[in-house]
Amino acid sequence: MRLAPFAIERYFARFEFDLPYLLSSSDCEALTLSETLAMADPECRAMWDALTLGYTESPGLSLLREEIAGMYDTVAAEHVIEVVPEEGIFLAMHAILGPGDHVVTGFPAYQSLYSVAEAVGCEVSRWEPHEASGWRFHVADLRRMIRPTTRLVVLNSPHNPTGFLPSRDEFAEIVDVASEVGAWLFSDEMYRYLERDPSRRLPAAVDLYDRAVSLSGMSKAFSMPGARVGWLAVRDPTLMARVAELKDYTTICAAAPSEVLALIGLRNRDAIAARNLAIIARNLAAIEELAARRADILRWISPVAGSVGLLRVDIEGGATAMCEHLAVEAGVMLLPSTVFDHGDSHVRLGFGRSAFAEGLAVFSRWLDDAYPVGTDDRPSSNGAMR
Numbered sequence: 001m002r003l004a005p006f007a008i009e010r011y012f013a014r015f016e017f018d019l020p021y022l023l024s025s026s027d028c029e030a031l032t033l034s035e036t037l038a039m040a041d042p043e044c045r046a047m048w049d050a051l052t053l054g055y056t057e058s059p060g061l062s063l064l065r066e067e068i069a070g071m072y073d074t075v076a077a078e079h080v081i082e083v084v085p086e087e088g089i090f091l092a093m094h095a096i097l098g099p100g101d102h103v104v105t106g107f108p109a110y111q112s113l114y115s116v117a118e119a120v121g122c123e124v125s126r127w128e129p130h131e132a133s134g135w136r137f138h139v140a141d142l143r144r145m146i147r148p149t150t151r152l153v154v155l156n157s158p159h160n161p162t163g164f165l166p167s168r169d170e171f172a173e174i175v176d177v178a179s180e181v182g183a184w185l186f187s188d189e190m191y192r193y194l195e196r197d198p199s200r201r202l203p204a205a206v207d208l209y210d211r212a213v214s215l216s217g218m219s220k221a222f223s224m225p226g227a228r229v230g231w232l233a234v235r236d237p238t239l240m241a242r243v244a245e246l247k248d249y250t251t252i253c254a255a256a257p258s259e260v261l262a263l264i265g266l267r268n269r270d271a272i273a274a275r276n277l278a279i280i281a282r283n284l285a286a287i288e289e290l291a292a293r294r295a296d297i298l299r300w301i302s303p304v305a306g307s308v309g310l311l312r313v314d315i316e317g318g319a320t321a322m323c324e325h326l327a328v329e330a331g332v333m334l335l336p337s338t339v340f341d342h343g344d345s346h347v348r349l350g351f352g353r354s355a356f357a358e359g360l361a362v363f364s365r366w367l368d369d370a371y372p373v374g375t376d377d378r379p380s381s382n383g384a385m386r
């Protein structure tokens with residue numbers, strides 16, 4: 001098996017810890033350890049104080065799996081296996097897929113959602129959204145791509161990088177399309193709980209379909225990406241057993257401190273998500289203002305959920321060149337759509353962090369220098385864009 005380099009991660013590795021302004025991060029403002037411990041109930045506080053740094057139970061801490069199961073309608077603790085989120089994708093794909101299998105994946109996508117299947121030797125069909133209809137993934141397109149032999153459909157809602165969220169009816173229809181051919185459904189729900197309007201929250205796929213796997217975790221809505229805690233909810237016992245066997249070759253078990261911190265986080269999930277939604281609302285207002293002011297070169301479809309979206313940048317030279325110059329000249333990191341293999345006309349905005357608006361203001365000033373409003377002779381004197 002030969003995995004392609006992970007383009008987004010490689011791009012982040014160049015800039016993430018060096019540049020002052022990060023405008024593409026997908027997580028929400030991380031909690032500090034003291035903020036987290038201050039939210040602990042007496043049971044969690046006692047667990048934290050008595051914590052031993054030994055190996056932990058491979059499927060995950062029982063109390064944590066029970067808490068997670070409570071987030072679903074049909075899931076019990078035995079249907080939950082704790083994984084690092086990225087690891088969950090790797091394990092589930094390996095458990096479900098073999099060489100020659102047909103897979104349909106929403107695309108563009110977080111790369112492991114298609115690269116792992118490609119590395120296994122699958123034939124991967126890309127189900128692409130329509131920007132003109134608000135980044136909608138049309139179910140009719142999926143129906144055209146699905147085959148009687150399709151083994152797996154891969155979904156991610158709310159979607160990274162477009163921010164698209166299907167309606168409940170569309171989501172149910174997608175599940176139907178998969179179930180009609182008996183395909184597995186891998187549903188990446190990492191950005192769930194970040195719906196601006198809670199009534200738009202979709203059911204978890206695992207609650208709708210017995211051959212569905214739901215992935216979620218602490219990294220996005222719950223502000224603990226560094227805890228490296230996520231989980232798969234799987235109701236099929238054979239698949240669950242296979243995932244557990246494979247996990248012995250990756251992490252074996254989670255870090256004990258992370259499990260207690262994740263339990264504290266989940267017991268306070270509504271408060272954490274509410275705090276993040278307030279940050280997101282402020283940041284979205286700033287993006288909308290910039291996009292309206294620079295409608296000559298920017299086009300923004302404001303996502304109804306999640307913490308990322310794709311901004312169209314209509315400039316000569318393309319988005320990648322712009323991002324390179326922006327990083328060097330203004331210390332601002334933006335992720336170009338080329339890292340998603342999705343053309344060179346967009347950048348991903350990640351608007352879950354507190355300092356986002358400050359960085360956006362730097363980007364806005366830089367843009368005005370490089371591409372002054374109302375001039376036809378763009379690009380301007382800014383050396384970067386010549």
Ligand SMILES: Cc1ncc(COP(=O)(O)O)c(C=O)c1O
Pocket residue numbers: 026084085086087110156160188190217219225228
């Ligand atoms: C859609 C999606 N799935 C999975 C992951 C993996 O999460 P983690 O980096 O916490 O392992 C990410 C991370 O950005 C993501 O965007």
